[in-house]
Amino acid sequence: MRERLNSPTLIYSALYTEHSAQIYAVAGNCWYMKLQTKFLTILFPLVVVPLLLNAFITRSHFENMMMSGSQEQSRILSDQVHWSIKVATRQGHELMDEIAAYPHMAQAISQAANQPDQLQQTLREFHAHHPRLLFAEILSDSKQTLAATELPKGFSIPESWTNQPSMFFNDGQHLYLALTQSYITQYGADSGLKIRTVVQLEQLESFIQNTRRASHVLLILLAKQTILTEDRSIRELISTAKIEDGNTIHWNSNRYLVNTRNIADSLQMISLTPMVDMDAASEALNNMLSYVAIAAGLLSLLILHRSVAVLVTNPLRRLQSLVTNISNGNFNAVKVLNRADELGELSQSFESMREHLHDTSQHIEELAYFDALTGLPNKVSFIDTIQQLIEKSQVSGHQVAILFFDLDNFKHINDGLGHEVGDELLMRVSGRLKECVRSHDMVAPTHPLALREKESMIARLGGDEFTLVLSKINSPEEAAKVANRILQKLSKPFNLNENEVFTSASIGISMFPKDGRTPEALLKNADTAMYAAKASGKNNSRFYDSKMNKPVLERIELEASMRSALANNEFVLHYQPKVPLFGEMRFEFENLMRWNHSEKGMISPGVFIPLAEDTGYIQNLGDWAIEQTCRQIEYWNKKGFRNITVSTNLSPVQLNYGNPLQTIKDALDAYDIEPHQLEVEITESGLMQNEKHAVELLNQIKALGVRIALDDFGTGYSSLAYLLKFPIDTLKIDRTFIRDIDSQPESLKVLEAIIGLAKSLNLHVVAEGVETKEQLDLLQQRECDYIQGFYFARPTEPDEAMRFFEEHFRNKSRVHLAGLNRIGA
Template identity: 45%
Template sequence: MPSSEDPDNWAFQLSLFEHFPTLIWRSGADARCTYFNKTWLDFTGRSLGQEVGDGWTMGVHPEDFDRCVSTYLEHFTVRTPFEMEFRLRRKDGNYRWILNTGRPLYDQAGEFAGYISSCIDITDRRNTEAELRERETRMRTLLASMGEGVIMRDAGGVLLLHNVMAEEILGLSAEQMKGWDIHNKLITYLDEEGEPLAPSQTPAMQALSTGLPQSGLLGLDRPDGGRRWLWTNSVPLFYDHSDERRGVVTTIADVTARRDSEEQLRLALTVFRNSIEAIIVTDAQQRILSVNQAFTDVTGYTSAEAVGQTPRLLHSGHHDRSFYEAMWRDISINGFWQGEIHDRRKDGTLYPAALSISTVRDRSGRVTHYVAVFSDITERKASEARIAFLAQHDPLTGLPNRTLLQDRLDQSLAQAARHGSRIALLFLDLDRFKTINDSLGHMVGDRLLQGVALRLSACIRETDTVSRQGGDEFLIVLTDIKAPDDAARVAEKILDKLCPAFEIEGQQLATSFSIGIALYPEDGECAETLMKNADTAMYHAKEEGRNTYRFFDEVMNVNALERLHMENALRRALDQQEFQLYYQPQVNLASGRIIGMEALLRWFSGTLGGISPAHFIPLAEECGLIVPIGRWVLFEACRQARQWQDRGLPPVPVAVNLSALQFRRADMVATIREALEAARLDARWLELELTESLLMQSGTEVEATLRELKALGVRMSIDDFGTGYSSLAYLKRFPVDCLKIDQSFVRDLTDDPDDAAIVRAVIQLGRSLRLEVIAEGTETPDQLDFLRNEGCSAAQGYVFSPPLPADAVTELLRIGTLPAAPIIPC
C-alpha cells in the first residue's frame, strides 16, 4: 500500500479490494469511515450506506464496543498503525472474532488522509487455541494422577534407575537417562525465582552433601525447551551400618500446572478487580458472592452492601415479570443471556445497561455459579438518540428536516387519498434574510432563524408539520383542511406572528415571510408537484411586494418558467455581449446646458429580444448576477466618458447606479479605482448614485467606504430620494453632492398637491444643505416650469431627451445645450 494517495492508483486499488477475500475498510481524515469492500458488506449483510460514517460500529459486540472505538480513536489521534481484535456480527446474527490491522494514509502533499485497514476472521484460530489449552490442562491432570517420578542416583550424582513418569516429567528418553550425570548440561536447573541453579544446589545433591532429607520447589528447562516446575523430595541412602552415603532417592511431582494455575488465578483476580465493566458472581441460589470496584462505581453499592443480597437489589421496576421469565428461560436452556436492561442505582436513579449472564457448572453439569457482566450505556444510548434525532431534524432549529418532512408529507397524502380530504403545503421564504446575514453575520442570522422557528411552531396544530428545508426556507404541511380559507388563515397568522421585531444582541431585527400555498388535490397529487407549485406561488408572493401569501394557479407556473428562461439567458448575457449602455442627459434648468449623463443599462437578448430593466434588474439582484453586471457597467461608463473627452467634447460627469448587493459584496474602492485607471478618467467625471435603503442599512464600514470614495474625488448622489426613510441624519453623515427627486413625485406634481409639496420640500432641503437637486422623470413643460419656479437646479427626462445610445448622445454633447421640448423616444 503506498504511503501517499494518488486518485488513479486509489481507483485501481478499489477494484482490487472488491475481490480481496479479506475485509477492507477505509476512513477519511475526519475519522469517519468512507469505504467498505464487497467482502465486508457480504460478511455483515449490510449496505455501504448503512456502514459508512460510524454505522459499522453497530455490528461490534457490545462488550468490545468501547475498547474497539477507543483503540481506533487513540491511534487516529497520533496517526500510528494499530492492531486490535474484536467481535463483529455476521449477517446470520452470529459474532465472529476479527483481527483488524490498520495503517495511516497520506496524500501526495504529505497530508494525513485517513486510514486503510484489513480484517481477517480469526474465530477458528481462537477456538483452536482454546481447545489446545483445554487439552493441555487435561494432560497435566492425567500426568498428576499417574503418580510421581522416581529417580535414584549414586553418590557422584550418576543416575542409577528411574520410572517412566520421570521420563515424562523430565522430557528425556530412556536412552538419554541411562547413566545420566546430574552435572552435565542435559537439563538446566532453576531456583524458585526462575534463575539458573547449579546442579550442586539441587535438593538431590544437597541431600547427598548434608546427609539429610531435602525437599523444595525446583525448576528446570528440559532439552525440548519446555520449562517444568517440580516438587522434589530427596532422601540420602547410606551403606549398612555406615555413615557413608551411597546415593540419593528423589521423588518428583510435576507442579507446573498448579503453579501456572496460581498465576492465572492471580491474573484473573487482577482482571476482576480492575475491569471497567461491572461484574457480579453469585451462587446457584443467586446470592451475591463477590462484586468488583466497577460494580460499586456504576451502582453506588459497596461490596459489603451487595454480598449476601441478590441481583434484585438493582431492580428498577422498568421490566415486567415476563421479561425476567424469558431471560431466565434462556439462561436455563442455553446457559447464557445477553441484552439491554434498565436497573436502579443506590441513589434511586435509573440507567440502561448492556448485560450478559453466564452459567457456571461443575463437572457433573450441576449449576454452581452465575457470572453477570454489565456496563452503563447511558452515554451511548444518548449518543444513539442524538444521532437518530439529527438524521431527521435540522440541527439549528430542531425542526423536522427535508427527509422527515418528505416522510410525513407522503403519509399525509396517502391518508388524504383514502379519506378524500385536503392538504395544504405552505412554502415560506424569509424576506431579505441575506441582507441580515451578510451585514450582521451568520451568528445573528442563526439566532434569527431559531426565533422564527419558535414562532412558526406556535402557529400550527399538533397534527401539522413545520420543517426547515435549509437556508431561510421553511415548509408547512397542514392536514385535513376543509377549505382554502383554512390555509389562508394560517398564512395570515404566521405573517401576524412574525410582525414584531426580534431583539438579537441588542438589535431590533424586523423580517417577514413570502408564502406560497399549494393545495391537494387541486394543485398536485404527489409531493414533488405540490412542492414545486408552492415554490412557484411563493415567488409570486415576492413579486407582489413580499410580506404576503399567494395561492398557486397555472398562470404562476407559466410565469415561473418564463422567469427561469430569463435567468438562464441573463447568466449568458455578459459573455455574449448582449448588454448596452444608454445615456440620458441631465440639464441645468437656468442655462439649458448639459451638466451630466446618467448611464442606464439595456439588455438586448439574442433569444428573448429587448427586455425591460424593470424585469431583469430585480432578477439580477436576486440571483447575485448584479455584481459582475454592475462591474461591467462601471468600466464601460468610464471608458465611454473618456472616449467623449478624447474626441474633444465638453467633459461632463457620468452617473452610474450602484446596487446595495454590489456595494456589500465587492471591494468598491478598489473596483472604482481600477475602472478609473483602466479608462484614464479623472475621478471628478464619475458620479455614483446610491439608494436610500443602502445608506439606511449601512454601518461604520459602509460609512468609511463612502469617505474613501469621496477621497478619490468621485461625486455621489442619492437616487430616488423621498421613496425610502428620507432621514435627515444620514445627509449629515455621508458626503453626498446631489439629491435626485424620484420620478413618482415629479410625474403628478402639477395635479397632486401632495406630490407638489414633497418636491418643493426636497428642493428647499437641498438648497439649505448646499446640495444640487435633480428632478428625474421630467416629461412636460408644465413640470419644467414648476421646477424652475421652485429653484430646482437641474432635471432629466423626456422633456429634454430619452435615454439614447452613446453615438446618439455624442451629437447632443457637441451641441452642449438642450431645448425644453419633448423628444420622441427612439
C-alpha cells in the same frame, strides 16, 4: 436503515473495538500507580511559570502589534496625503495649461507691451470662470509681471516663492500649493513666459481635519522645515520636541507616538498617534493575564491536590466488568465506585463514556429525522408526516394544505454578512415560525414516533426553504390566514451581530386533494406557487394554479441566459442627460442599463433587474456598469469634454452585500479620469437594510473623491435623517413630486421646501421626470440646478447623448448672443 439506527449494539461495537485496548491499558497503569503529596511542590511551579512566561510574551507581542498597526496607519495616511497632493498638483498644472490655451490669451500676450490691459482683462475673465484658482500671474522670461489676478484680502504669498516649480505654504488658516511653469511662445520680445498659480488644498485640509476628528491622529506637514499648520501649539511642539520615527512625545497631558513619512522631495508628513488607548489596553491585558495565571495556578493546585491525594487501593475487576458491559452495548446505568481517588475518577470516566454513547445513539437517531441547525423536522420526517395526514384526511374528509416558502434575499445576507449570521437568521426565523402556527399544530416533537401522532408540522427542507403542513382545515382561507401571519412576523427586523437585517418570505400553497394526491406532487406544486409569489414582487403568498408552470419555466430560462449575456456583450449602457439650468457649461449624465437579448430582443429593466437581484448576479452587472462608466468618461475626456460627470446606479444588493469600494478603486486606477467625474446613485430602500454598514461604505467612497447622489428622494419615511447621516452631494427629487406641480399647488409647495432644504445643505438638486415646458419654467424659477426627463432627451447611446448636449449648448449660446444684440440695439 431505521432498524440499524435503532440498534445501539451495532452502532457502538465498532467504537468499543477501537478504544477498549486503551481502556484496559489505562486501568492497568492505575493499578501500579502510586501518588505522593510531595509531587504538588514540583507540579505547581511547572504550571504557574509557563503561564507567567506566556503572559509576558503575549503582552510584548501585543505592544509590537499596536506599534506595527500605528506604522501601517501612518503609511496609509501618507498615501492618502500623497494622492491628494498629486491630484492638486495635476489640477494646478491643468489650470496653467488652460491659461496658456485660453481663447485670445496668445494674442493678448503678444500685445502685452502695447496693450497690457487686454492681457490683464483676459486673465481676469479666466479667473472668473475658475473659482478654485486663488491667484494667477503671467511673467515674461525676464521675470517681469505681465498680468496678475488680485489676491484675496489679507492674503499674502511668501517671499521665498521665486523660481521654484512648486511650493507649499500656510497663511495661518489654510494650506496652499504654489506652482510655476514655463511656456515657449512666438509672440512678444521675450522667447518665453512663466505662469504662476496658487490653489488651496481644500481636499487635503478636509482629510487632515477628518482624520483628527475620527481617529484623533494629528497630521502635520513640513515643507523645507516650515511647519504647515494653523495650530500654534502644534507648531511650538514640533519646533521644540525631538521628532524622530518611533519616538514618543508628550503634549496636552497625553503621550503620542511619532511616525514620519516623506511625501515629496520638499514635503514631509508627521503623524502623532495618541497612545492613551494603547497604554490602557496594554495595562488591561497585563492585569488580565496576571489574574489568569494566578487563578490557573490556584485551580491547578486544587485539582492536583484532589487528584493525588490518595493512593490506588481497589482492584480493577469492577472496572473490567463495566468495560465488558459497554462493549456488549449495555448502556444501562450502573453504580459507580464512590471513592475520592484515581479509581473513583476512572469509574466516573466510564460512566461519562456510557452516558456519551447513550446520547450519541439518540443523536444519530435524531439526525435521521430532524434538522441539526433549527431542531425542526427534516424532509424525511415531513414526507412521512404528509403521507400520514393524507391517509387521515381521506377518512375524515378534511383538506390538507402545504405551505412552501423560502426567505427573500437570503443569499445576499449569507454571502455578504457571513454564514454564521445566515445560520443565526435561520434559527431566528424558525423561532418566529413556531409563534405563527395554530395551537394544535406541531412544531418539533422530541421523538420520531411523535411525528405520526400530530395533525400538522413545520419542517426545514434545507438552505432557506421551510414547509408547513396543515391538516383538518375546511377551506383554503384558513391556510391563507396562517400564511399572512407568517409574512407579518417575518417582516419585522432581525438584530444579528449588531446588524439590523430585514428579510421577508415568498409562500406557495398547494391543497390536497385539488393540487395533488401524493406528498411529492403537493411539494412540487407548492414550490411552483412559491416561485410565482416571488416573481410577483416577493413578500406575498400564492395558491397553486396549473397555469403557473409556464412563467416559472420562462423565469428559469431567462435566468440561465442572463448569466451568459454579459460575456456575449448583450448588456449596454444608455445615457440620459441631466441639463444644468444655471452656472457654467457642464455635461452630466445618468447611465441606465439595457439588455438586448439575442433572441427575445430588448428586455425591460423591470424584468431582468429584479431577477438579477434575486440571483445575486446584480453584483456582476453593477461592477461591469462602474467599469464601463469610467471607460466612457475617459473616452469623452480624450475628446475634449473635461467638465463632465456621469452617475451610475448602485443597487441595494451591491451596496449592502458586495464590494463596490474595491470595484471603484480598480476602475479609477485603470482609467484616466478624475474621481469627481464619477457619481454613484443610491436609494433610500438600499440604505435602510444595513444603515451602519452603508454609512461606513459611503464615507470610504466619498474619501476617494467620488460623488454620491440620493435617488428617489421623498419616497421613504426617513429621508431628512439620511441627508444628515450620509455624505450626500446630490439630491434627486422623485418624479412623483414633479408630475403635478403645474396643476396642484400642494405639490409645488412640497417641491419648494425640498429645493430650499437642499440649498441650505449645499446639495445639488436634480428634478427627475420633467416632461413639459411648464414644469421646466417652474423648476427654473425655483432655482433647481439640473433637470432630467423626456422634455429634453430620453436615455440613448453615448454618442447621441453627447450630440444632444453639444446642440443644446450651441442653441443656448445663440439665444444668449441674440439677447445681447437686442440689448445693444
